[in-house]
Amino acid sequence: xxxxxxxxxxxxxxxxxxxxxxxxxxxxxxxxxxxxxxxxxxxxxxxxxxxxxxxxxxxxxxxxxxxxxxxxxxxxxxxxxxxxxxxxxxxxxxxxxxxxxxxxxxxxxxxxxxxxxxxxxxxxxxxxxxxxxxxxxxxxxxxxxxxxxxxxxxxxxxxxxxxxxxxxxxxxxxxxxxxxxxxxxxxxxxxxxxxxxxxxxxxxxxxxxxxxxxxxxxxxxxxxxxxxxxxxxxxxxxxxxxxxxxxxxxxxxxxxxxxxxxxxxxxxxxxxxxxxxxxxxxxxxxxxxxxxxxxxxxxxxxxxxxxxxxxxxxxxxxxxxxxxxxxxxxxxxxxxxxxxxxxxxxxxxxxxxxxxxxxxxxxxxxxxxxxxxxxxxxxxxxxxxxxxxxxxxxxxxxxxxxxxxxxxxxxxxxxxxxxxxxxxxxxxxxxxxxxxxxxxxxxxxxxxxxxxxxxxxxxxxxxxxxxxxxxxxxxxxxxxxxxxxxxxxxxxxx
Ligand SMILES: Cc1cc2nc3c(=O)[nH]c(=O)nc-3n(C[C@H](O)[C@H](O)[C@H](O)COP(=O)(O)OP(=O)(O)OC[C@H]3O[C@@H](n4cnc5c(N)ncnc54)[C@H](O)[C@@H]3O)c2cc1C
Numbered sequence: 053x054x055x056x057x058x059x060x061x062x063x064x065x066x067x068x069x070x071x072x073x074x075x076x077x078x079x080x081x082x083x084x085x086x087x088x089x090x091x092x093x094x095x096x097x098x099x100x101x102x103x104x105x106x107x108x109x110x111x112x113x114x115x116x117x118x119x120x121x122x123x124x125x126x127x128x129x130x131x132x133x134x135x136x137x138x139x140x141x142x143x144x145x146x147x148x149x150x151x152x153x154x155x156x157x158x159x160x161x162x163x164x165x166x167x168x169x170x171x172x173x174x175x176x177x178x179x180x181x182x183x184x185x186x187x188x189x190x191x192x193x194x195x196x197x198x199x200x201x202x203x204x205x206x207x208x209x210x211x212x213x214x215x216x217x218x219x220x221x222x223x224x225x226x227x228x229x230x231x232x233x234x235x236x237x238x239x240x241x242x243x244x245x246x247x248x249x250x251x252x253x254x255x256x257x258x259x260x261x262x263x264x265x266x267x268x269x270x271x272x273x274x275x276x277x278x279x280x281x282x283x284x285x286x287x288x289x290x291x292x293x294x295x296x297x298x299x300x301x302x303x304x305x306x307x308x309x310x311x312x313x314x315x316x317x318x319x320x321x322x323x324x325x326x327x328x329x330x331x332x333x334x335x336x337x338x339x340x341x342x343x344x345x346x347x348x349x350x351x352x353x354x355x356x357x358x359x360x361x362x363x364x365x366x367x368x369x370x371x372x373x374x375x376x377x378x379x380x381x382x383x384x385x386x387x388x389x390x391x392x393x394x395x396x397x398x399x400x401x402x403x404x405x406x407x408x409x410x411x412x413x414x415x416x417x418x419x420x421x422x423x424x425x426x427x428x429x430x431x432x433x434x435x436x437x438x439x440x441x442x443x444x445x446x447x448x449x450x451x452x453x454x455x456x457x458x459x460x461x462x463x464x465x466x467x468x469x470x471x472x473x474x475x476x477x478x479x480x481x482x483x484x485x486x487x488x489x490x491x492x493x494x495x496x497x498x499x500x501x502x503x504x505x506x507x508x509x510x511x512x513x514x515x516x517x518x519x520x521x522x523x524x525x526x527x528x529x530x531x532x533x534x535x536x537x538x539x540x541x542x543x544x545x546x
Contacts, residue, residue: 076534088149089128092172095145096131102178103132115156115175116167119222121475122404123164127154127173134178136252136260136291143289144258146172147536154539155285157224158198160399162407162468163507165285165539166227176226179291184210189298190249191215195291197225200392207388211303214357214387215295216244221395229293230284231503232458234466236305236355239333239446240298245280245456246448247296253279253288256536264294271530278527278543281458282517283502286524286543287531301334305387306356306363307394310370311379314341314348314429319375321422324352327369328464329414333446334358335366339465340398341429342438345379348429360384398440398470406471406483408490409504410497410515411463414445424492428469431488433481436472439489441465442501459499459518466501467493505541512541522546 096104105112106129115130128151133139146153152171159166167173176196182205183192191213193202200221206213216235218228233244241247250264253275263276278287312320321339328337334357341350352370356363364371364382371380383390400407412421425439445464453459460466471486473479500506500515513521525546528535535545 089151089170092145092149092151093129096129096142096172099141099145100131100133100138102134102138105130105132115177116173117402118156118159118161118164118167119402120162120164120400120405120407121402122406123167125164125167125169127168127171130173130175132175132178136254139174139254139289139291140258140260142172142174143254143256143536147256147534153536155226155289155537157196157226157284158222158228160220160223161227161284162405162505163540165505165541174289176224176289176291184213184297186210186213189213189296191295191297193225193293193295195226195289195293199223199225199228200395203388203391203395207386207392211386211388212300214241214298214300216241216247217391218244219391219395220399221392222399225293226290227284228503229295230279230282230290231505232281232460232501233503234442234444234448234501236336236338237357238448239336239443240357242447242450243281243456243458244295245458246451248280249294249296251276251279251293252291254291255288256532256534260291274523274527275531278457278524280456281502282520282524282527282543283457285539286537287528288537300387301358303386304360304384305390306354306358306360306382306384307390308354308356308363308367308382309351309379310354310367310373310377311345311349311351312375312377314350314426316375317341317350317426317429318419318422320350320352320373321417321425322419323373325415325417328443329445331366335363336446337370337443339441340438341425341440343432343435348432350425350429351379398438400470400472403436403472404475404477404479405473406479406486406508407468407504408486408506408508409466409468409500410490410493410506411444411460411499411501412441412465412467412496413462413498414464416496417465418496421493421496424489428485428489428492431485432471433485434471434473437470437482437485438472439467439469441467453518454520454523457517457520457524458502459516459520460501463498463501466504468504507540509541513544516541
């Protein structure tokens with residue numbers, strides 16, 4: 053007992069010295085003969101007011117379930133903080149003992165970057181409070197909110213206020229916003245990150261800092277710039293945000309799905325190629341290939357953020373297209389009710405998945421690109437696999453590529469392939485299939501979308517961040533000079 057108390061005291065003293073400056077872990081003393089991870093667990097259990105889980109706790113395994121089960125990892129400890137002080141203490145304690153730490157929001161990173169083996173997973177799930185200010189039209193969320201937490205509140209109490217959120221209700225608000233955040237409303241209101249007013253971040257030195265569009269101190273401005281599209285898990289832990297919201301034209305949204313046999317891709321996509329640039333920002337048209345309705349199918353999924361009749365009028369050329377769609381389905385539905393109902397339709401849902409992605413400029417969906425998509429869906433080795441593309445442009449394109457760290461503003465479409473298979477199947481045909489599709493598209497791509505993170509992407513620094521990468525590295529050197537926050541594709545020190 054006395055030894056434990058002594059250890060807790062020593063580690064806290066070290067943590068306090070870390071908070072006063074940047075001592076990289078190799079500069080700090082260690083305790084000979086004592087396992088660093090064991091020390092960390094003892095100290096965390098003594099200090100953290102939330103929960104500290106190890107593999108001896110039943111809930112430990114539950115908390116490690118993420119959307120893509122390909123990435124199974126087992127940390128030494130999971131911390132569930134209840135406030136920014138818990139977060140700050142966890143970071144400082146981890147640093148003193150040089151124990152690796154990753155941050156988990158909604159667990160929907162395609163590459164499982166929220167988990168690690170043998171270190172600490174800082175699971176934000178208990179920090180899930182939300183509130184809505186109807187006068188200012190702003191929304192407050194804590195750093196562990198998943199869209200479903202907020203959408204339930206909005207659906208019940210604020211159906212006529214719009215927030216730029218994800219189409220999967222299990223996605224974390226933090227991960228979504230920090231990676232850019234493309235919503236079916238983004239053509240109307242911009243990216244998720246364009247709508248962050250301010251955010252509170254706990255940095256690698258344990259500092260709790262609020263940065264936002266009000267910031268004037270240059271390092272704060274730089275941190276806010278970097279966090280807006282520069283990605284989760286790179287610079288610090290977001291514990292809360294204030295987000296701009298909007299008065300909805302109507303509480304309902306027009307959702308329409310227009311589907312063809314996949315072989316008609318080569319006719320429909322080249323037409324979409326020019327049509328998508330002509331439609332108003334209130335209309336968003338995504339594409340979707342998968343086995344559904346008893347066949348291999350290509351659908352345009354559309355959302356209209358305006359009056360029902362106006363939306364249907366805009367869609368007439370697609371509905372009346374020759375060759376004719378085999379399905380035209382339309383509903384006029386409460387917006388959040390829709391999101392909660394359809395939310396997880398592209399989820400991997402704890403199967404295994406190889407995921408690849410990229411962004412296209414306007415006019416890239418030529419007949420030959422359409423043929424690549426059609427060939428892919430014809431040869432898909434699994435009926436679970438799917439390909440989607442998001443429709444960009446509109447309000448998202450009104451800012452310059454260097455206005456925030458998000459660098460894909462000139463892109464018009466972002467695609468993602470999810471090659472989904474059972475854990476017991478050989479991955480080879482599924483990996484090859486995704487790779488063949490991606491290679492066929494590669495020469496048409498201009499970049500990649502960070503939230504569609506692709507762990508196999510060569511040259512990812514340029515593909516995600518383009519000319520913003522050098523500034524991101526500078527910001528990293530100021531706020532995380534020991535590279536405490538790191539993973540396979542994290543921002544590197546200059
Ligand atoms: C089914 C599905 C649908 C999707 N739909 C969309 C969509 O419509 N639009 C879109 O833009 N994206 C979409 N995505 C992608 C999604 O936005 C990203 O994968 C996002 O990063 C997931 O965030 P998360 O918190 O759920 O995931 P996590 O895996 O928990 O986190 C992702 C990354 O962010 C970091 N992170 C998470 N929370 C914090 C925090 N509070 N502070 C600091 N770092 C943090 C993690 O460390 C990790 O590196 C979808 C993904 C899936 C699986």
